[in-house]
Amino acid sequence: MQIESKLPNVGVTIFTKMSKMAHEYNAINLAQGFPDFPVSPELIDRVHHYMQEGMNQYAPMPGVPILREAISSKTEHCYGWKPNVDSEITVTCGAIEAINSAVSALIHPGDEVIIMDPAYDAYEPIINLQGAKAIGVPLRQPDYSIDWEGVRSQITSKTKMIMINTPHNPSGATISVKDLSELEQITEGTGIMVLSDEVYEHIVFDGQAHQSVLRSEALRKRSVVTSSFGKTFHATGWRMGYLIAPSELMIEIRKVHQYNTFTIHTATQYAIADYLKDTAHYEDVAPMYQTKRDFFLKVMKGSRFKPVPAKGTYFQLMDYSAISEKGDVEFSEWMTKEIGVATIPMSVFYQDKQDNRVLRFCFAKNENTLAAAAEKLCAL
Ligand SMILES: Cc1ncc(COP(=O)(O)O)c(C=O)c1O
Numbered sequence: 142m143q144i145e146s147k148l149p150n151v152g153v154t155i156f157t158k159m160s161k162m163a164h165e166y167n168a169i170n171l172a173q174g175f176p177d178f179p180v181s182p183e184l185i186d187r188v189h190h191y192m193q194e195g196m197n198q199y200a201p202m203p204g205v206p207i208l209r210e211a212i213s214s215k216t217e218h219c220y221g222w223k224p225n226v227d228s229e230i231t232v233t234c235g236a237i238e239a240i241n242s243a244v245s246a247l248i249h250p251g252d253e254v255i256i257m258d259p260a261y262d263a264y265e266p267i268i269n270l271q272g273a274k275a276i277g278v279p280l281r282q283p284d285y286s287i288d289w290e291g292v293r294s295q296i297t298s299k300t301k302m303i304m305i306n307t308p309h310n311p312s313g314a315t316i317s318v319k320d321l322s323e324l325e326q327i328t329e330g331t332g333i334m335v336l337s338d339e340v341y342e343h344i345v346f347d348g349q350a351h352q353s354v355l356r357s358e359a360l361r362k363r364s365v366v367t368s369s370f371g372k373t374f375h376a377t378g379w380r381m382g383y384l385i386a387p388s389e390l391m392i393e394i395r396k397v398h399q400y401n402t403f404t405i406h407t408a409t410q411y412a413i414a415d416y417l418k419d420t421a422h423y424e425d426v427a428p429m430y431q432t433k434r435d436f437f438l439k440v441m442k443g444s445r446f447k448p449v450p451a452k453g454t455y456f457q458l459m460d461y462s463a464i465s466e467k468g469d470v471e472f473s474e475w476m477t478k479e480i481g482v483a484t485i486p487m488s489v490f491y492q493d494k495q496d497n498r499v500l501r502f503c504f505a506k507n508e509n510t511l512a513a514a515a516e517k518l519c520a521l
Contacts (some may be wrong), residue, residue, distance in 0.1 A: 151266050155489045162474065163483035169514045172439035172473075172483040174310070174455065176375035176505040181422075184374060187412035198301070200407040204232025204383065208410040210318075211417040212383055218420060219342075220355045231395060232410060234402040236340045236369040236382035239309060241267050242401055243336060243365045244302075246393040249274045252301040254336075255292060259285075259490030261310050261338065268383035273301075275337050277492040283449070289323040290340070302334045306454025307352065308341040311501045312489050315345055315452040316352050325359045334390070335360060340369035340382070343426040345453040346434065355385065362387055365394070370413055373423055375505065379409055429454050432509065437504040440473075440515035446500075455505035458487065462498040464521050469496050480521065482514045 143449070159172035168488060170177075209230040217223035224230055233239040240263065250272030256264050258277030265275040271332065278291040292303065307316040328335065335352040345351045354360040370381035386394060416422050437457060438448055449458035465472050469486035477483040487499040504511060 147270055148266050154262060157483055159473065159483045159485060162477045166478050166481065168477045168481045168483045169510060169517070170483045171502045171504070171506065171514055172477075172485050172513075174503045174505065175377045176455075177510055178375065178505075178507050180374060181416070184412060184416050186374070187415050191408035191411040194408075196408040196411050198407065200232075200404040200410055203227075203395060204230065204405065205410045205414065208232055208414040208417075208507065211414040212385075215417055215420075215423065216355060216385065219351070220353045222355055222358075224355075224385050225388065229270065229385055229391055230361055231384055231386075231391065231398055232405050233367075233382045233384055233398065234405055235265060235371055235377075235380040236338065236367040238380075238385075238398070238402055239365075239367040239382050239384035240264070240336065240338060242397040243367070243386070243390075243394050244268060244271060244273075245401075246397040247334060247365075247390065248301055251298060251299060253299040254296075254302045254304060255295055255300060256304045256357050257287060257306065257309070258492050259311060259487065260304075261306055262490060264304055265492070268374070274299075275492070276300075280309075280312065280314070285309060285314035285449075287316065287320055287323070289320075289327065293327060296331075296333070301335055302336055304336045305339065305354075306338040306340075308345055310341065310454050311456055311487060312449065312458060313451025313456050313487070314453045315349060316489045318352060321352055321354065321357050324354070325357055328363060329359065333363070335364040337364055337366045339366055340372045341454045342368055343373045343423045344430050344455060345427055346431045347452065349452060352452075361385075365390060373426055374416070379406070381405065381409055381413060411451065422462065431505070433504045433508070436508055437502070437511045437515070440512050441518060444515070444519040445521060446518060449499070455503055456506055457502045458499050459484075459502060460497070460499050465498075469498055469500060472498070473500055480517050482517050 156173045163170040209226045213226045248271045252273040254268045268275040342351045354364045365386040367384045371377040445458040445463045473486045484500040488494045488496040
């Protein structure tokens, strides 16, 4: 049988590869973005409670109303605008399903989608699966901010969507109020949609406010915003996310969602609805990760790795050019095998796989995991 691959250039992801290597060589895994500390016992207890209560059958396709109501109230609390519970919120199987369903529903063959470069590795294949093209606009150095002139210069009659991600994986950069107004100006009077991937919305540091596109009346009329309870409540394996979009976009997105995952784990939806009632459950996430970021930077001070300041997410970039001339893929593989710390080489996030000798470290770990990793890394 001859199989014509729809994604000929895609193999297993670097995250799977590095996690497998970390396991094989018994290395500390700072590669894949998953926390190694427990989920709140209270939240687990709520899931258990609702399973015992009999919430074990299909939930409504867009998500249980009580969770959509809780998401709507959280959005109003955080960004000053309340999305419609019935028509503007859908609960999804992680943010990745939200992105996939949105792009599948809204992007057609031949369309162009502007993405930032480097970007989370899923965007380009998801766009390509629709027969569309991802047009990368390089982020500015050294702070990975968005080059709006670069974005403007790439807009053509085929541009259907601009995708942003704030806080940004892999760099940890965040957008500002000025960025929101640039995006407003660029899209004003056009039919261009925005997909704003805000899975790390509750992981922003140093007293900044998260600049969601939902804060802007002009932008939210054309935007799909994706978020992840997996990230917010460090329960990435629960696969719980959601998206917010204006109803005319949501009608199309739900057509895909209903034949994709159809619905999401019912008891977990009820549990999260309860858990969201206490705003501290999401407001305390940023200080918790900021303490981890600061701890990781402190224990790495004695090393020859040079950190790139992270304003959000649970990732820290480190430049290793003072340590080795090796390429980043080779160096990260060597570090996993010989030093016992797994990381992600930054080149995998670039369209052209450019190598600036930078690695991405995930600090969503217990302090003793971070300290043990730092001890090994400081010896380099
Ligand atoms: C930027 C970004 N978007 C989306 C996702 C997917 O989130 P989820 O695990 O909720 O599917 C991730 C996960 O790493 C991510 O980093």
